[in-house]
Amino acid sequence: MRRTNLTAATDSESWVGLGLELRHATGPGLRPEVADxxxxxxxxxxxAVLLARIDDDRGGVEYSRTDYYRSPVAPLRxxxxxxxxxxxxxxWYARWAHRFADALEASPLGPLHEGRWVLAREGVTRTGDGPVGPWRSLLLDDHPDGCIDWSTGSRGIMPLRQLRPPDGGRVKAYRKQAREGILPPVLLWWFSGxxxxxxxxxxxxxxxAVAEDREPAVLVLSRARSEEQTRTGRDKALSDHHLxxxxxxxxxxxxxxxxAARSASHLLATQLHRLEVDYAPTRAWPTQRT
Structure with missing residues (x-):
């Protein structure tokens, strides 16, 4: 797997993500399947770790989790x-991104397949109601069943297994790390479906992190634009800049x-950066289940 460190649009010293490229065809261990x-x-x-049905009016989706999910990352010591x-x-984010990339590449349980990916530093938009307010409002923790209302436009955060209680043994150990400021990032995957x-x-x-009222550190895995899409977008951005x-x-x-020239250069840098880190649609396969 080829890796490329990605930096901020206007600061070449600030790491924002890790580009991943898988050249060889691989079947992902974790994969969305669609039917009808x-x-x-x-x-x-x-x-099957999750079953979902999109509403007929395409206004949302109902889902049910099965408790069969297994993480592609071994427990962190x-x-x-x-x-x-x-x-x-x-x-620190860069180190953890490489650590997670190692685990995802080696595991038969993850979503990676042939193509381009980004593992990027991300954060949930703040709403002014404290460091973890957005997490409490966006977390889809109505286990095992629930629904997502797409009309709200919000991007929820879905656990793939039932969350442990805040006073559980493992959570207590992580709460101590949160208080010390060393709690590792949460690894998310953007699922466009x-x-x-x-x-x-x-x-x-x-x-x-939420129990300690601290904003969780996050790394988000997503598919990246294809080389052709990136090249087309780059050519247009450069053409507009030259004009x-x-x-x-x-x-x-x-x-x-x-x-005006500085603003134009800043816009160009931002556009080229977004071409590298923006989410592409999640790939899906025909379902093998009846």
Whole structure:
């Protein structure tokens, strides 16, 4: 698997994500399957871990989880967590991204398949009601059954297994790490078929962070645009930039030409960056189940 460190659009020293490219055809262990245009099954090996049905009016989806989900990431040892200390800093996210990429590449239980992916530093939009307010409002923890209302436009966060209680043994250990500022990131996967994130690894870590009223650190795995899509978008962004600069350099005076040129360059950098990190649709397969 080829890896590329991705930096911020306007700061080449700030790490924001890890580009992954799988050249060889691989069948993912965790894969969405579809049937009849409105039924979705999330399968992991021979097991169905989630069953969903899209509403006829396409306004939302009802789902049910089965408790068969298994994380593609082995349990994290306390010694490893402390060795990778540096919570919240870009290099800390980068270390954990490579650690998760190693696990996803080696595991037969994860969603990776041939193509381009991004494992990026992300955060839930703040709503002003505290560091974990958005997590409490977006967490789809109505286990095992629930529904997502797409008309609200919100991107929920779905556990793939029942969450542990805040006073459980493993959660208590993670709560201590949260207080120390070394709690590892939660690993999410963008699942466009449900228009939500699902938790690949870190169910207990998420509970621990929320219990300690701390915003969880997050890394999000998503499919990336294809090379052709990226190239087309890059060519258009560059063409638009060249057109803007030709106008600024033309015979007619432009107020604050230097400021306008800086803005145009910033826009170009942002557009090129988004081409690298924006989510692409999740791939699905025909269902093998009746």
């Amino acid at each position: 245009g409105n039924r979705i099954v999330l399968s992991q090996g021979p097991d 306390a010694t490893e967590v402390r060795a990778l200390a540096g919570g919240g800093r870009p290099y 449900l228009h939500c994130y699902v938790i690949l690894d870190g169910h207990a870590r998420l509970v621990a 803007t600069m030709s106008i600024l350099d033309g015979p007619h005076p432009v107020a604050d030409r230097e400021g």
